[in-house]
Amino acid sequence: MRTNYLAFLTILLIISWGCKKSDDIGLTYYAPTLQNSVDTTWQHFTTPLSNFKGGLGIYIVSPKGNYFVSSGLERGASAVSHFRAASITKSFTSTAVMLLDQQGKLNIEDLVTKMIPGTNMPYLPDDANYNIPYKNKITIRQLLEHRANVFDQVNSVIPDTVKAWYAGKTYYLSYILNIERYHQFTLDELHQLISKHQLTYGPPGIEHHYSNNGYTLLAKIIERVSGKTYHNFVRDEILSKNHLNETSLPYLGNDTAMKAPYLRGYYYNNGMTIDFTNFNVSWGIAEGNIISTFHDLATFYKNLLTGSAGVNPQQVSRMTQCLTTNESYGLGIEFKEGLGYGHTGSHYGYLTVAFYDPLTDVTVISESTLYPGDHNLDAIQGKAVVSLIKQMKKTLGY
Numbered sequence: 001m002r003t004n005y006l007a008f009l010t011i012l013l014i015i016s017w018g019c020k021k022s023d024d025i026g027l028t029y030y031a032p033t034l035q036n037s038v039d040t041t042w043q044h045f046t047t048p049l050s051n052f053k054g055g056l057g058i059y060i061v062s063p064k065g066n067y068f069v070s071s072g073l074e075r076g077a078s079a080v081s082h083f084r085a086a087s088i089t090k091s092f093t094s095t096a097v098m099l100l101d102q103q104g105k106l107n108i109e110d111l112v113t114k115m116i117p118g119t120n121m122p123y124l125p126d127d128a129n130y131n132i133p134y135k136n137k138i139t140i141r142q143l144l145e146h147r148a149n150v151f152d153q154v155n156s157v158i159p160d161t162v163k164a165w166y167a168g169k170t171y172y173l174s175y176i177l178n179i180e181r182y183h184q185f186t187l188d189e190l191h192q193l194i195s196k197h198q199l200t201y202g203p204p205g206i207e208h209h210y211s212n213n214g215y216t217l218l219a220k221i222i223e224r225v226s227g228k229t230y231h232n233f234v235r236d237e238i239l240s241k242n243h244l245n246e247t248s249l250p251y252l253g254n255d256t257a258m259k260a261p262y263l264r265g266y267y268y269n270n271g272m273t274i275d276f277t278n279f280n281v282s283w284g285i286a287e288g289n290i291i292s293t294f295h296d297l298a299t300f301y302k303n304l305l306t307g308s309a310g311v312n313p314q315q316v317s318r319m320t321q322c323l324t325t326n327e328s329y330g331l332g333i334e335f336k337e338g339l340g341y342g343h344t345g346s347h348y349g350y351l352t353v354a355f356y357d358p359l360t361d362v363t364v365i366s367e368s369t370l371y372p373g374d375h376n377l378d379a380i381q382g383k384a385v386v387s388l389i390k391q392m393k394k395t396l397g398y
Contacts, residue, residue: 033395034060035069041388042071045381046370053273054266054349054370057081058389059294061302061363064396068294073263073369079294080246082262083367084281085352086345088297089249089290093215094144094332095304096222096234098315106225108140108318108331112217116225123221129192130220133200140221142204143214144331151199153190154212154288162197172283184253185283187220208326212287219286230286241310242303247292253282258291265349269373276349276371288347294365301342301356302363338390339364344382347371351378353385360398364389 042056055072059079068079100106105117112123113136123140124130132138132150142148153171160168166175171193175183193199194213201209219230226233231249239247246259256278267274281289292300300309305320307313322328322335329335334343340357353366366385372378 030064030396031067031069034058034067034392037388037392037395038069039071041384045384046072049268050271051273052266052268052370053264053275054268054368056366056368056370056385057263057294058367058392059298059365060392060396061298062396062398063361076261077263078261079298080261082246082258082260082291082293083352083369084258084265084279084345084347084350085290085292085297085354085367086284086288086347086350087212088292088343088345088352088354089284089286089288090215090332091301091304091343092234092238092249092290092332093218093222093230093286094319095238095309095311096230097140097144097218098311098319098331099237100222100225102312102315106140106221108144110140111136112138112140112143112221121224123224124217125220125224129188129195131195132191132217133194133198134204138204140218141331143218145326145329146208146210146214147206147326148204148211148214149201149206149209150211150214150217151194151201152209152211152213153193153199154284155210158193158197159199162199164197176280176283182254182256182280183282185280185285187216187223187285190216190283191220208329210327212284215287216285222286237310238300242300244292244296244300247290247296247300249285249289250291251282251285251289253280255282256280263350263367263369265347265369265371267348267371267373276347279348281347284347288345294367297352297354297365298356298363301354305341305356305358336386338393339386346378351381351385353389355389357393357398360393362393362396362398364393 038058057070057073057077060067070077101108115122138148157168157170158166222230222233231251264277267276303309307316319331319333320341322330333341335341339355342355345352349371351368356363
């Protein structure tokens, strides 16, 4: 385990007792330096690029004040601008699962083939759509921590050995770009794809293997346990109760627009820029379909990680057991040295970093709207953003 989170919560209370809110003088003092830092970093990253669009925004919530600074974003960008936060969705899904576990409605240590407590219905349907490889050996916890080895149709191409039109392709993307832009993907369809072709990375429990489809399986479990659709359960139990009024989870294939104000997202590759702002995300239910704002995400992660989002501190401690042998990944929560606990998100047009540090009571939300198609350039941008966040925290004395 990276750290004892219950101890962190105690430290946080001590820090909060000794902190005073900043005044206008503090905001005026730090803001120019923070703005210069983001301008310098963004200019350095984009100087070698041609014909690009997009920018970078960073929102910091700290005991010394809240700051929003950006470079290259559209005029009027602010902490309440909407964007696609991609895999940040996983933290909401894991929170939903841990709420159900807390209520005794499921047990994360159970196999997915076990009966839901108090019923004669298994967590996953016993039918052809859910005949995934090693199903009788996979636990709910393994899905949460990406140790179930469930095939990921988002990040992996379908093997060439599969006898279908999508062999050698990324299933969801090829469908949207080549067959039907507004195709309504369903949980059953996505899992039938894996079951029909018996796609897998191997037995569960052996290694950490990030899997978006592992989280779409969790969506099905949430629906069967709660009796609600995934988006309704998250809305009722997490979004509404935490006043995250600007956060949504679109699930319809034709629901591609974002609420204003929003940030446009761009895919960039070899001097070519494509606007990916309006996009069908019905394939990403529970793993990558969220739309949110800097402000809402900052509120969510601080509430969650301080035990005030509905999940009690004991459950938060389980979520934040981020083993180094598991890529410092817990249960829908990542740990990054110098940033704290949170998650990252990557979707065509958007790169999100969202972390809360309990030692300093500082939350940082970063959003880049330039998504590089080149993996090396993507890695360079990611490292630059993380370095920038650490620099900005240091500017504020954290």
